Amino acid sequence: MKIKFVIFFLLVFIIVATSFVEATKKPIPIKFIIPNGWPQPVYDFKANPLTVEGFELGKKLFYDENLSVDSSTSCASCHQQFAAFATYDHDLSHGVNNGLTTRNATALQNLAWQKEFMADGSIHHLDAQPLFPLTAANEMGEDLNQLLKKLQADVTYRNMFLKAFGSSIISTQNLTKALSQFLVMLVSSNSKYDRVMRAEKTFNLPERLGYEIFQKKCANCHTEPMFTDYSYRNIGMKLSETSFDEGRKNITHLSSDSLKFRVPSLRNIVLTFPYGHDGRFFTLMNVFEHYRNNMVVNPYTDSLVKNKLSLSNYEIGQLTSFLYTLTDSSFISNKKFAPQGYNITPSFKDIH
Secondary structure (H helix, E strand, O other): OHHHHHHHHHHHHHHHHHHHHHHHOOOOEOOOOOOOOOOOOOOOOOOOOOEHHHHHHHHHHHOOHHHOOOOOOOHHHHOEHHHOOEOOOOOOOEOHHHOEOOOOOOOOOOHHHOOOEOOOOOEOOOOOOOHHHHHOOOOOOOOHHHHHHHHHOOHHHHHHHHHHHOOOOOOHHHHHHHHHHHHOOOOOOOOHHHHHHOOOOOOOHHHHHHHHHHHHHOOOOOOOOOOOOOOEEOOOOOOOOOOOOOEOHHHHOOHHHOOEEEOOOOOOHHHOOOEOOOOOEOOHHHHHHHHHHHOOOOOOOOOOOOOOOOOOHHHHHHHHHHHHOOOOHHHHOOHHHOOOOOOOOOOOOOOO
């Protein structure tokens, strides 16, 4: 009897001692590398230091369907790595209960340089961004308190939060910080364009001509190296007859912001179709046709495009060649960003 008693206390001691060691062991830091020539990120890494443990926890959360109310939908359901973390081939994102959202899922890349989120800029911090899809009825549909209870009941998550943040008590703050640690590491900076800029490769003739056309006709909004200036612009799209989404106006309530949406990055653009806030443009050619023929000019149409864009078929061909150079094959096939044991089979290979 005494032996059993001693064994019991030894086991309790081992468990308590192990927990104490895990709680006091410092997480392994990750250095965030800024690509040469890029500006300083805007994300506050001092408030949320990157660690191996935080990154791995964020990745597990990102791919976990149990975060949704019916365990059917994860963040990765709408943000697929082979599509540069956008939704491949779907105009609108799909949510729980076979529902549809009202917008096309944007690509998740280079988020450390982004100040506002959503196509209308309604979220002002990356740490707050996940709370919207997690709780939106047509996305993941979960109650936040219920989600925290689910995570708290999972011993694996308790241990991972303990290692990442020094506490097994799972809070909203540490939940979103963990997701942010994964998301800010999604840096796409190794396309052929980037290698040309680093003098490691050269453009072929159509790519070079396309780059020159891009600099003349597109670069004012799609500013290098992010290929977006993060502004909100009305580009002459008709109001959707199904969602009636007025974009930035929904946030500011200003008529002048009607149908303004954030300028999307053109990085990995070939992989992130369909295009537009609601996926109305299925191909790049549809986008070019919009700008040269199909725009609906109104008093709030952006001054840079209110006269439409003069684009010949020849120029479109060269521009398309250049846009292909923005595909970052190493980004979409990087196993570091894939769930453990996930077999990455990219749909697009580096053809250059």
